[in-house]
Amino acid sequence: xxxxxxxxxxxxxxxxxxxxxxxxxxxxxxxxxxxxxxxxxxxxxxxxxxxxxxxxxxxxxxxxxxxxxxxxxxxxxxxxxxxxxxxxxxxxx
Amino acid sequence: xxxxxxxxxxxxxxxxxxxxxxxxxxxxxxxxxxxxxxxxxxxxxxxxxxxxxxxxxxxxxxxxxxxxxxxxxxxxxxxxxxxxxxxxxxxxxxxxxxxxxxxxxxxxxxxxxxxxxxxxxxxxxxxxxxxxxxxxxxxxxxxxxxxxxxxxxxxxxxxxxxxxxxxxxxxxxxxxxxxxxxxxxxxxxxxxxxxxxxxxxxxxxxxxxxxxxxxxxxxxxxxxxxxxxxxxxxxxxxxxxxxxxxxxxxxxxxxxxxxxxxxxxxxxxxxxxxxxxxxxxxxxxxxxxxxxxxxxxxxxxxxxxxxxxxxxxxxxxxxxxxxxxxxxxxxxxxxxxxxxxxxxxxxxxxxxxxxxxxxxxxxxxxxxxxxxxxxxxxxxxxxxxxxxxxxxxxxxxxxxxxxxxxxxxxxxxxxxxxxxxxxxxxxxxxxxxxxxxxxxxxxxxxxxxxxxxxxxxxxxxxxxxxxxxxxxxxxxxxxxxxxxxxxxxxxxxxxxxxxxxxxxxxxxxxxxxxxxxxxxxxxxxxxxxxxxxxxxxxxxxxxxxxxxxxxxxxxxxxxxxxxxxxxx
Numbered sequence: 001x002x003x004x005x006x007x008x009x010x011x012x013x014x015x016x017x018x019x020x021x022x023x024x025x026x027x028x029x030x031x032x033x034x035x036x037x038x039x040x041x042x043x044x045x046x047x048x049x050x051x052x053x054x055x056x057x058x059x060x061x062x063x064x065x066x067x068x069x070x071x072x073x074x075x076x077x078x079x080x081x082x083x084x085x086x087x088x089x090x091x092x093x
Numbered sequence: 094x095x096x097x098x099x100x101x102x103x104x105x106x107x108x109x110x111x112x113x114x115x116x117x118x119x120x121x122x123x124x125x126x127x128x129x130x131x132x133x134x135x136x137x138x139x140x141x142x143x144x145x146x147x148x149x150x151x152x153x154x155x156x157x158x159x160x161x162x163x164x165x166x167x168x169x170x171x172x173x174x175x176x177x178x179x180x181x182x183x184x185x186x187x188x189x190x191x192x193x194x195x196x197x198x199x200x201x202x203x204x205x206x207x208x209x210x211x212x213x214x215x216x217x218x219x220x221x222x223x224x225x226x227x228x229x230x231x232x233x234x235x236x237x238x239x240x241x242x243x244x245x246x247x248x249x250x251x252x253x254x255x256x257x258x259x260x261x262x263x264x265x266x267x268x269x270x271x272x273x274x275x276x277x278x279x280x281x282x283x284x285x286x287x288x289x290x291x292x293x294x295x296x297x298x299x300x301x302x303x304x305x306x307x308x309x310x311x312x313x314x315x316x317x318x319x320x321x322x323x324x325x326x327x328x329x330x331x332x333x334x335x336x337x338x339x340x341x342x343x344x345x346x347x348x349x350x351x352x353x354x355x356x357x358x359x360x361x362x363x364x365x366x367x368x369x370x371x372x373x374x375x376x377x378x379x380x381x382x383x384x385x386x387x388x389x390x391x392x393x394x395x396x397x398x399x400x401x402x403x404x405x406x407x408x409x410x411x412x413x414x415x416x417x418x419x420x421x422x423x424x425x426x427x428x429x430x431x432x433x434x435x436x437x438x439x440x441x442x443x444x445x446x447x448x449x450x451x452x453x454x455x456x457x458x459x460x461x462x463x464x465x466x467x468x469x470x471x472x473x474x475x476x477x478x479x480x481x482x483x484x485x486x487x488x489x490x491x492x493x494x495x496x497x498x499x500x501x502x503x504x505x506x507x508x509x510x511x512x513x514x515x516x517x518x519x520x521x522x523x524x525x526x527x528x529x530x531x532x533x534x535x536x537x538x539x540x541x542x543x544x545x546x547x548x549x550x551x552x553x554x555x556x557x558x559x560x561x562x563x564x565x566x567x568x569x570x571x572x573x574x575x576x577x578x579x580x581x582x583x584x585x586x587x588x589x590x591x592x593x594x595x596x597x598x599x600x601x602x603x604x605x606x607x608x609x610x611x612x613x614x615x616x617x618x619x620x621x622x623x624x625x626x627x628x629x630x631x632x633x634x635x636x637x638x639x640x641x642x643x644x645x646x647x648x649x650x651x652x653x654x655x656x657x658x659x660x661x
Binding site for chain 2: 021022023026027030034062064065068069071072073074075
C-alpha cells in the first residue's frame, strides 16, 4: 500500500496547568494513554506550586473527550486545546 | 496528635463510625491508635479484597462513605480489585494504606510497592503523604472528594514514619456543594423536546441513587408517566409498582425494554453512561431518537453518543423542576404508553414457576419465589454470572439501594463481602447474598467474618457445578466448545458452612424452595442455603457481545437454529 495514500493521524496541541504533587505527570500521561492518544511531544515547566505542560498528541478519537477526562483530574486546574496541528499545517500549505 | 490519631480524628469529625480493614507492618501505628479509640468500629475481614468489597457494599447500601484500611505491599495490592470495582461503579470510598518509611521508599524495602503508581487508573484521586502536618487537611479533602460530584474511591498512602510523627491540626473548609445550577433555558428546551416527542422513553441508571435523588426520580417518573427502562445499576429506580416500567435493557434485558429503545423518538438518559452492555452495538442503538442526557459528570456527555441536549447540575433540582412543569401540563403520549404496556405483557421478563413438585429447580423460578417471600426492604447482594442476571430479571426491587451488584467491573466474589458491608450499614435489615458456586469460592474466607460478628445475613448459592455464564457463551458463540468451566469438584458447601459454625441447608427440588427460603429467613443468625440447579440452564434472552440489541437470542430461537442444523 502506498503510504502517501494513508490518512495521517490527527494531531493536537494542548496546554495544561496542574498542581505539583506526587505522580502528577504519571497521572496525566496515564489518562492520555488510556483514552487513546499518543504523546508525540511533551514540555514541562515548573511554576511555583504548579506545573505547566504542553503536549502534542496524536489520536483518532475526539480530542474533546480527552480534554473532558483531563479536566476531571482533581489536580488539573486548566486544559486548553490549541488549534489542531494538522489543520494548521493544511491551512498554511 | 500523631499521624495515626489525625486519621481517627478525621473519622470522628466526618461521622465515620465503621471501617473495614486488615493490619500489617506499616499500618501498625494506626492499629495501635485504634486500641484507645472510642467511636470507630473496625471490622476485621479475612482478606484485604474482602475489606474493600465490604466497604463498597456498606457505601452502596447506606449511601455513605465506605472506608477500608490495609498495610503496604500485599495488603495494598489485595485491595486493588475492590477499589477498581468501586471506581467503575462510582462508589464513594476512602482507602488508607500504610507505606514503608519515607527513607525506604524506592529501595525495594520489605513489603514495598509503588501503590500510588499502580493505582492511578482506578481512583478518583490519590495521595502519598510526606508530612504528618498535611494529614488532617488531606483527610478532609479526600473525604469530601470521594463523595462529591461523581463519587469514587480516593486512596491515601501513608509512610509509617508519617503515621508516627506529630502533626499539626489544620482542617480545611471543604465545599462539596460545587455543582452549577442548571440553566433555565436548558430545562425549557428539555420540556419542549419532551412535549414534541411522540414516543419518549426514560432511561435511568445508577446515577440516580449516587445523587441521592431516588425520591425525586420516583416522583418525576410517576408524574411524567414516561415508559421507562433501567440499567443494571438503575434497577429499583422506578419501584416495583410502576405501570410504565419495562425492566432492564441491554444484553440480558427484556424484549420489551430493548424494543422500546429501538422504537422511541426521544431518549431521556438520567444518571447512566450508555455502557456497552446496555447499548449493544452503538450504531443501531435507539436509531430514531433524539437524546437528552442528564449527568453529574461532564466527561460522560457525548462520550459514546452525541446528544441533542445535555443538562448538568444537581439532579434533585433538575428532576423537581421538570416534575413541577409536568404536573401542570401532562404529556399526551397515551398511544405510546399503551404500546409499551402491550410489549411488556408479551416481552417482559417472565419465567415459569416450574410447579411440578419433584422437578429440578431453575434459577429464574427460585429467584421469583425469593422475591415473593423475602421482606419488602431486603437487600440482595449478588455476585457475577448467571445468577446475577436472573436476580436482575426476576427479583422485584422497590429501591435501588436494595440491589447491590457489581456492574462496571463485574467482580466475581463481590457478593459475600458486599453483603457483610450492607449488614453493617443496617444491622436490623434482611441481607441476602445470592451467589453462584464459582463466585462464592472467590471470597469464601469471609464466612469467618460473618461468624465472628454473628451477622444475621443469609447466603444462597445457586450451584450448577460450573462457570455458567462462560459455559453459556461457549455454547452459543464458540460452537459449544467447553473450556475450563467445569466445577464438579466443588466442596460440599453445606459442610463448609458448618465448618465455620454456620448452619446450612441443601435443596434440589421445586417443592423444597419455599421451605428452604422460609427456613433461612426465620433463623436468628447467619445461615446458608445450597440450591442445586441444572448445569445446562441459560440466561434468556441474550445479545451476542458486540451485536445489536435487535439481535436478541432467546431459547425458542436457539432451539430452532439447532433443529435446522440437525436437519441439514
